Amino acid sequence: MSKQIIIESSSGVINIRKSRQATNESNWKEDYEVWNKINCIELNDPHLSKSINKKGKIEFKYLCENGFTKTGKPKFKIDSDISNVITTLAQKIANNNCLEYDITYEDEVEFWMILDMLDWLLDARKSCQKYFCRNASRQSVDEDVQLEMLRQFTGLKVEKPTNGTYTVANGDIKHKNDIKDDDKQLARSWGINIIY
Numbered sequence: 001m002s003k004q005i006i007i008e009s010s011s012g013v014i015n016i017r018k019s020r021q022a023t024n025e026s027n028w029k030e031d032y033e034v035w036n037k038i039n040c041i042e043l044n045d046p047h048l049s050k051s052i053n054k055k056g057k058i059e060f061k062y063l064c065e066n067g068f069t070k071t072g073k074p075k076f077k078i079d080s081d082i083s084n085v086i087t088t089l090a091q092k093i094a095n096n097n098c099l100e101y102d103i104t105y106e107d108e109v110e111f112w113m114i115l116d117m118l119d120w121l122l123d124a125r126k127s128c129q130k131y132f133c134r135n136a137s138r139q140s141v142d143e144d145v146q147l148e149m150l151r152q153f154t155g156l157k158v159e160k161p162t163n164g165t166y167t168v169a170n171g172d173i174k175h176k177n178d179i180k181d182d183d184k185q186l187a188r189s190w191g192i193n194i195i196y
Helices: 012-039 080-096 111-121 125-132 141-154
Strands: 047-050 056-068 074-078 157-159 166-169 172-175 193-195
Touching: 012 111, 012 125, 056 080, 056 157, 080 111, 080 141, 141 157
Parallel strands: none
Antiparallel strands: 047 056, 056 074, 157 193, 166 172
16 A cells, blocks of 8 residues: 555654655555556557546556466456556546647547657656656545544544545534435535544
8 A cells, every 4th residue: 555654753744744755655666666567568458448438538447367267268357556547647648748649638548648658757757757646645644644643642542434424514423324405514524533
């Protein structure tokens, strides 16, 4: 798992900063490894497919071998790491490099464009590569650091409910199934339970 939670101080600022940095470093190592795997995929690999959903969003899927059937034929499964990273790179091309690839829409991105991007990305400095990696600020690292600090420094039993399970409606904490149509002033979600 990429998330790195570091508690070395009673200062949340210091712990969050160190945890973000460690998580970003971990993300870079994992993503760099996946980029190299993608770069080894042949342009017309039959295990790679591209699809477009109803909203025009692109999705790539890559199948990898996953053992053999009883008759000796290879079995395949979706490699979610490779599939997700190819899809993310395709979205980056569609959002940021349309002019360079002479495209207008996301569904026009082709795998050769991703290989072309990887050609220079893999040779770029690490500090530049990190801009193309998952970012700790989008992985709830800050929240996890705060929860871990509560556990360590207060001795309270603290748990993080599944996102969206609880919310605050009209000043009361409510389970998502208990929210009524007439509830106003809804918060996004309830992020922590303290158990006594």
